[in-house]
Amino acid sequence: MRSFRPLPPLLRGAPFSGAAVPPGVGTAGGKVSFSKGEDRRLSISWSPVTGADCSSAVEILRQILADPPGFIGAIEDQGAIPLAERVAASIPQEDSILLLGIGGSALGARTLVDALVPGDSRLTVLDNIDPEGVDRTLDRLDLAHTTVLIISKSGGTAETAAQLLRVYRALEDAGVSADDKIIAITDPDRGALRELVTARGWRSLPVPSDVGGRFSVMTAVGWLPAICCGIDVEGIRRGAQAVLGDLRLAEEDHGLVRWISGWSAHQESRQTVVMFCYRDRLRTFGDWFAQLWAESLGKRHDLSGAEVWTGSTPLVARGVTDQHSLVQLFAEGPDDKQYLVLDSDLDTADPILDQTTAALHEDLQYLAGKSLGQLHRAEREGTVAALGSAGRPVSTMTLDALDAEHLGALMLTWEMATLMAAAILQVNPFDQPGVEGGKAVAFFKMGRSGWEEQAASITAGAPSITPAAPIPCR
Incomplete structure (x- = not known):
C-alpha cells in the first residue's frame, strides 16, 4: 500500500485564505477539452462555488502530480x-x-x-x-x-x-x-x-x-x-489522460481547483457533500463516488498521528426524483451541506410532446411542443436556483456527452479531487483502518484463527445490546 506523503499543513475550515466565502450558485468555471475528431471535443463544464484564494489548491495539485499515485x-x-x-x-x-x-x-x-x-x-x-x-x-x-x-x-x-x-x-x-x-x-x-x-x-x-x-x-x-x-475502454483511458494533461497546466481558474477551494472553505460547517445525479445512467457513478470520497477522507488520525475524527460525508441524490423528497430538507433544513449537481447533454433523440395529447386537459397544454429533455433541464435549473436562493452553496458540472471519453474524464477528475481533499484534511486517502475492526470481529465469529485478541479488544469497547422482546403479529 502506498504511503501518503504529507503536504504542507493547512488551516482547517478555510485553508486557502481565511476569508468568508458566501454561499450561493457557482459562476462559470473551466473546461477539460481535447480533440475527438474534426468537429467534436470532450468538454466538462464547471460552475463551482469557489474560495477567495485558489493558489494553495494549485500547489497541492502540483505536488500530487509530481509524485503521482499508482492509479x-x-x-x-x-x-x-x-x-x-x-x-x-x-x-x-x-x-x-x-x-x-x-x-x-x-x-x-x-x-x-x-x-x-x-x-x-x-x-x-x-x-x-x-x-x-x-x-x-x-x-x-x-x-x-x-x-x-x-x-x-x-x-x-x-x-x-x-x-x-x-x-x-x-x-x-x-x-x-x-x-x-x-x-x-x-x-x-x-x-x-x-x-x-x-x-x-x-x-x-x-x-x-x-x-x-x-x-x-x-x-x-x-x-x-x-x-x-x-x-470502448481505450476511450475511457483517453478521457482520463486528457484530464491529466489538463491538470498539469491548471491554474487558479481551473474548475477542479476552484471547486476544491470552495469545498474546503465550506467544509468546517458543511461536512456533507450532496452529489445530485441528474442522469439515470450516472446514478451508479454517484455510488462509486460515495465510496471513494467517504473511505478516503473519513479518518480518526491525521498524517501526524493526531486524533482528529475528520471526514466529509457523501450523499447521493437522484434528479429529478429526489426533488420530491430530499430537496425539501436541502432547501429548508439544516444548512450543513454543500451541493454538486451533475448532468450530461443528451446524445439520443428527445421526442416532442404533441399537441393532440396535450389537449386532453387545459392544464397540460403548456407542455405541448416541449420535450422531456426540456422539462428535465428546467427542473434541474430550478433546483439549482432554489438552493442558491436559500443560501446553499451549489455547484454544477455538465458533460457534453455521456460516452467513454467523458466518463473516463469524470472518474479521473473525482479521483484527483479526492486526493486534493485528503491533502487539505491531512489524512491518508489510501487506507481504511476503520473498516478493519468489523472485519476482525466477523473473522473471529466465523472461526478464522489469529483474530481472537483483536476481536476481543473491539467487542470489549462496544456497548452491550439486549434484544427487545419480539412484537407479535396477529
Whole structure:
C-alpha cells in the first residue's frame, strides 16, 4: 500500500485564505477539452462555488502530480488493456458474465456498464452476500454458459471468498467444470486467490500492487468487465489522460481547483457533500463516488498521528426524483451541506410532446411542443436556483456527452479531487483502518484463527445490546 506523503499543513475550515466565502450558485468555471475528431471535443463544464484564494489548491495539485499515485501509473500502462482483451477473447461469446466482488472491486465495473451499456448487458454483479439475493442470482443464470470473474485485490476478502465457495459448488453441481469457468483478478504475487490461480490453473489478470480497490477502475478490475460488455475502454483511458494533461497546466481558474477551494472553505460547517445525479445512467457513478470520497477522507488520525475524527460525508441524490423528497430538507433544513449537481447533454433523440395529447386537459397544454429533455433541464435549473436562493452553496458540472471519453474524464477528475481533499484534511486517502475492526470481529465469529485478541479488544469497547422482546403479529 502506498504511503501518503504529507503536504504542507493547512488551516482547517478555510485553508486557502481565511476569508468568508458566501454561499450561493457557482459562476462559470473551466473546461477539460481535447480533440475527438474534426468537429467534436470532450468538454466538462464547471460552475463551482469557489474560495477567495485558489493558489494553495494549485500547489497541492502540483505536488500530487509530481509524485503521482499508482492509479495514474496504471492509466499510462500501455499493456493492461491488450492483456485484458486477450483474456476476454477466451470467454465464449454466448456466456453471461458473473462478477463476484464488493466495494471497489465491483462498483467501478458497475459504473462503467450502467453508464455506457444502460440496457441489458451480459454482466451480472454479485456485490453482496444476502443469501436470498445470491440464490436468486444463481437460479436465473444458465451456469453452463456463465463465466465467473472473481475480483479481490488482497484475495482475502471474506465476502468474496464466501461468494466463490458458493458459486464454485453451484457450478460443480450443475455439471460444469468450475476451474474452466473462473477468471481471477487479484494481486500479481500473493494472496489466497493468486495461490488458487497457480494451483487450479485459472485464467487471471493482475491488479497493480500500488493501486487500492476504490482507485482500481482503470485497471483490469474495470477493463475486463467493460471489454466483455463491448465498452470502448481505450476511450475511457483517453478521457482520463486528457484530464491529466489538463491538470498539469491548471491554474487558479481551473474548475477542479476552484471547486476544491470552495469545498474546503465550506467544509468546517458543511461536512456533507450532496452529489445530485441528474442522469439515470450516472446514478451508479454517484455510488462509486460515495465510496471513494467517504473511505478516503473519513479518518480518526491525521498524517501526524493526531486524533482528529475528520471526514466529509457523501450523499447521493437522484434528479429529478429526489426533488420530491430530499430537496425539501436541502432547501429548508439544516444548512450543513454543500451541493454538486451533475448532468450530461443528451446524445439520443428527445421526442416532442404533441399537441393532440396535450389537449386532453387545459392544464397540460403548456407542455405541448416541449420535450422531456426540456422539462428535465428546467427542473434541474430550478433546483439549482432554489438552493442558491436559500443560501446553499451549489455547484454544477455538465458533460457534453455521456460516452467513454467523458466518463473516463469524470472518474479521473473525482479521483484527483479526492486526493486534493485528503491533502487539505491531512489524512491518508489510501487506507481504511476503520473498516478493519468489523472485519476482525466477523473473522473471529466465523472461526478464522489469529483474530481472537483483536476481536476481543473491539467487542470489549462496544456497548452491550439486549434484544427487545419480539412484537407479535396477529
